[in-house]
Amino acid sequence: MNRYATRKIKDRIMVSLTYLALVIALIPLISILLETIMRGVPAINLQFISERIPPLGQPGGGIGPAIQGTLIVVGIASLIGVPIGVFSGISLAEYPETKLALAARFLNDVLTNMPSIVIGIFGWTMIVVVIGWSVIAGAVALAAMMIPIVTRTTEEAVKLVPASIREAAIALGVPRWKTTITVVLSSAKKGIITGILLSIARISGETAPLLLTILGSRFWFNGFTEPTAALPLAIFNFSKSPYSTIDWPRAWGASLILILMILGISVVVRYFTREKYV
Amino acid sequence: MSRLLDAGLEELTTILLMMGKTGEETVELSIEGFTNGLDVSDRVHSLSEILVSLSVDAEDKAFELIAKYQPVASDLRIIKSYIKIAHDLERYGRYAWDISFIHKRLAKSERCKDPWALIERMTEKVRDMVHDSVESLRNHDAELAKTLAVTENEVDQIYFKYLDLSAEASIPTRCLITNVLAVRYLERIADHAAYMGESIVYIVTGEKVVLR
Amino acid sequence: MYKYETSLSVETEKIPVSELMSYKIEIEGLNAWFGNNQVLKDINMKIRENAATAVIGPSGCGKTTLIRCLNRMHELVAGTRVSGKVLLDGEDIYGGNVDPVTVRRRIGMVFQKPNPFPMMSIYDNAVAGLKLNGINDKRKLDETVEKSLKSANLWDEVKDKLDKSGSSLSGGQQQRLCIARALAVEPEIILMDEPCSALDPIATAKIESLMRNLSEDYTVVIVTHNMQQAARVSDFTAFLYLGELIEYGSTEDIFENPKNELTEKYLTGKFG
Numbered sequence: 118m119n120r121y122a123t124r125k126i127k128d129r130i131m132v133s134l135t136y137l138a139l140v141i142a143l144i145p146l147i148s149i150l151l152e153t154i155m156r157g158v159p160a161i162n163l164q165f166i167s168e169r170i171p172p173l174g175q176p177g178g179g180i181g182p183a184i185q186g187t188l189i190v191v192g193i194a195s196l197i198g199v200p201i202g203v204f205s206g207i208s209l210a211e212y213p214e215t216k217l218a219l220a221a222r223f224l225n226d227v228l229t230n231m232p233s234i235v236i237g238i239f240g241w242t243m244i245v246v247v248i249g250w251s252v253i254a255g256a257v258a259l260a261a262m263m264i265p266i267v268t269r270t271t272e273e274a275v276k277l278v279p280a281s282i283r284e285a286a287i288a289l290g291v292p293r294w295k296t297t298i299t300v301v302l303s304s305a306k307k308g309i310i311t312g313i314l315l316s317i318a319r320i321s322g323e324t325a326p327l328l329l330t331i332l333g334s335r336f337w338f339n340g341f342t343e344p345t346a347a348l349p350l351a352i353f354n355f356s357k358s359p360y361s362t363i364d365w366p367r368a369w370g371a372s373l374i375l376i377l378m379i380l381g382i383s384v385v386v387r388y389f390t391r392e393k394y395v
Numbered sequence: 396m397s398r399l400l401d402a403g404l405e406e407l408t409t410i411l412l413m414m415g416k417t418g419e420e421t422v423e424l425s426i427e428g429f430t431n432g433l434d435v436s437d438r439v440h441s442l443s444e445i446l447v448s449l450s451v452d453a454e455d456k457a458f459e460l461i462a463k464y465q466p467v468a469s470d471l472r473i474i475k476s477y478i479k480i481a482h483d484l485e486r487y488g489r490y491a492w493d494i495s496f497i498h499k500r501l502a503k504s505e506r507c508k509d510p511w512a513l514i515e516r517m518t519e520k521v522r523d524m525v526h527d528s529v530e531s532l533r534n535h536d537a538e539l540a541k542t543l544a545v546t547e548n549e550v551d552q553i554y555f556k557y558l559d560l561s562a563e564a565s566i567p568t569r570c571l572i573t574n575v576l577a578v579r580y581l582e583r584i585a586d587h588a589a590y591m592g593e594s595i596v597y598i599v600t601g602e603k604v605v606l607r
Numbered sequence: 608m609y610k611y612e613t614s615l616s617v618e619t620e621k622i623p624v625s626e627l628m629s630y631k632i633e634i635e636g637l638n639a640w641f642g643n644n645q646v647l648k649d650i651n652m653k654i655r656e657n658a659a660t661a662v663i664g665p666s667g668c669g670k671t672t673l674i675r676c677l678n679r680m681h682e683l684v685a686g687t688r689v690s691g692k693v694l695l696d697g698e699d700i701y702g703g704n705v706d707p708v709t710v711r712r713r714i715g716m717v718f719q720k721p722n723p724f725p726m727m728s729i730y731d732n733a734v735a736g737l738k739l740n741g742i743n744d745k746r747k748l749d750e751t752v753e754k755s756l757k758s759a760n761l762w763d764e765v766k767d768k769l770d771k772s773g774s775s776l777s778g779g780q781q782q783r784l785c786i787a788r789a790l791a792v793e794p795e796i797i798l799m800d801e802p803c804s805a806l807d808p809i810a811t812a813k814i815e816s817l818m819r820n821l822s823e824d825y826t827v828v829i830v831t832h833n834m835q836q837a838a839r840v841s842d843f844t845a846f847l848y849l850g851e852l853i854e855y856g857s858t859e860d861i862f863e864n865p866k867n868e869l870t871e872k873y874l875t876g877k878f879g
Contacts, residue, residue: 214685279722281718281720281722282722282724282725284680284683284718284722285718285722285723285724285785285788286724286735286739287680287683287711288678288680288711288715288716288718288789289711289712289715289735289736289739289788289789289792290708290709290710290711290712290713290736290740290792291708291736291739291740292708295739296739299739300724300735300739303724303726303727304724304725304726306726398875398876398877400875400876465835466875467834467835467838467862467863467874467875468862468863468864468865468870468871468874468875469871469875470875471862471863472863472864601863601864
């Protein structure tokens, strides 16, 4: 009986340790959320989200342009990045053995881990030097970050579609390309959407590329070839400010808005891609 | 590689071989009693009953194997044929009993004279046919089985000749009628031996032949 | 002397499988490879129209490869090769300018594991073959749905829930849905690759009776490892072993009195 008792105790200890580890892992996440909510909520009001950005230290105003800027730049980046990423992912999944595919996959992996500041320099050299600080430069840089993620997740999602589905469509006399874009794609839909969402969430918060491409501004959107504001930049600037009592709450408010935005996009897209048939 | 079916087939074969041995014994005994004027009817009757019971067992076993194992090809032919052969062997017993019974009832088990000396020839052939049929069953010997056709023909000839001669006899005595009936039963035994032969050829070659 | 007769004329009137019936598919010198491994060796076979032909044999004998060569699906896997001819109504489907897509439209296939399209409703699954080929006329689609689901003996069970997901059905129903899907494009030939192996006995029985009905109007070729099923549903049976056609004849003959010793051994279970 002694061995049984010892085993029970060991069992309990292990289980408790795993729960403890889980709690410890959750602490940073929960504390960030709590801090952001606690400090951000007081700063948010209608004025905050609609008025233009005041100079540091000046009360009043809001971060309207930053919200607008983030939405525009991320939006354009998605318009560029999603189609390219999805099509590459599909090609890699459908024709995985070609030399081109092997090279593409390797480069893709490299790009995924590229430091974001390097991508920023890329955007600066390629576009800013040519047409100046601009929304386009920012969108291109963010798209460059988005493409590898979307490609990889799309490829995985398409690979997961069982061969039996493909075979069924082909046996019906549907040409291969059509099988891919109809049956395979709709089966892989959820996985692909998840990948896209992941990438949007990732790039919405990227600061380094934006520093070198859109520069930031206090004013509303002014044209695709002009600099614009963005939430990460606004957060960065406000938090550097010496006027802590006025600007730091703004930083928290902007952070909260950013988190809520990403959450919102996620919920909306999930709703539209839900299973229609039960 | 032994299959589950094999154990069952072995049991079925055992039953049939037992029936073969008993069938041969029964026919021998009945003919002996008839030829030598002895009353063997009780003994023949019990042997015949054994054959009836064994044939039921064989049929049950065969259907059990069919239901359980859904046999095909040679297995199916064997089982199908064994059902028929069990019936043929049971008939050996039945007709042997018929001979003893009519011998006792009509002729009071006396030794009846055979004016044309045909019955002895017939019983000899029938005994051979019974023996050969059981032997070909034991060894699945299609060649031996096919020879039964010849003997069956000869038995038929003797049968018809006996009938013709009896029809011309002026006075029907008890022995005459007993003999006619006995000859009839013997001819039936010969028929069943030929049926058995057909089944055995079917087992071996898959062909459905007629040996009569 | 004794005389031989091969079958008693007193027996029931068997419809003679005479030379009057025509051949839908004629396979001539068919060979197939997976890489360097030859899976089919010089197959020569003529498949009758509007009859059910079963292909049996131990695992790995090439029976699945054989039917996949009939609708040009074998070549979809990398490293495969096919040589020889497969004549469909007299024309070689492996001929120079034959588009495999059109071949597959004339030949339907049902797979071992039911594979309805997961994102589609029962209705959409049934007419997937039509919709994916650009036919969108609602009236025609409605008609086709009813007709093919009826032919597959599934209509009564699903007519009130056509908009439910195809995956919400039981295994047997899913397989019948796949059969309906194959029938909807009006093929001339239906290939079935062990269609009942993933199903329970009751679902299997339903599909077997469906197979018998279908074989009156279509040329059906069934691969099965269940010999009794082959005996139940088919008119002709082909026995394959290690890529070679060992014996091919009417199901009755093969199952009662096979001519080849290998066939006899396989049927009686004397080798795997």
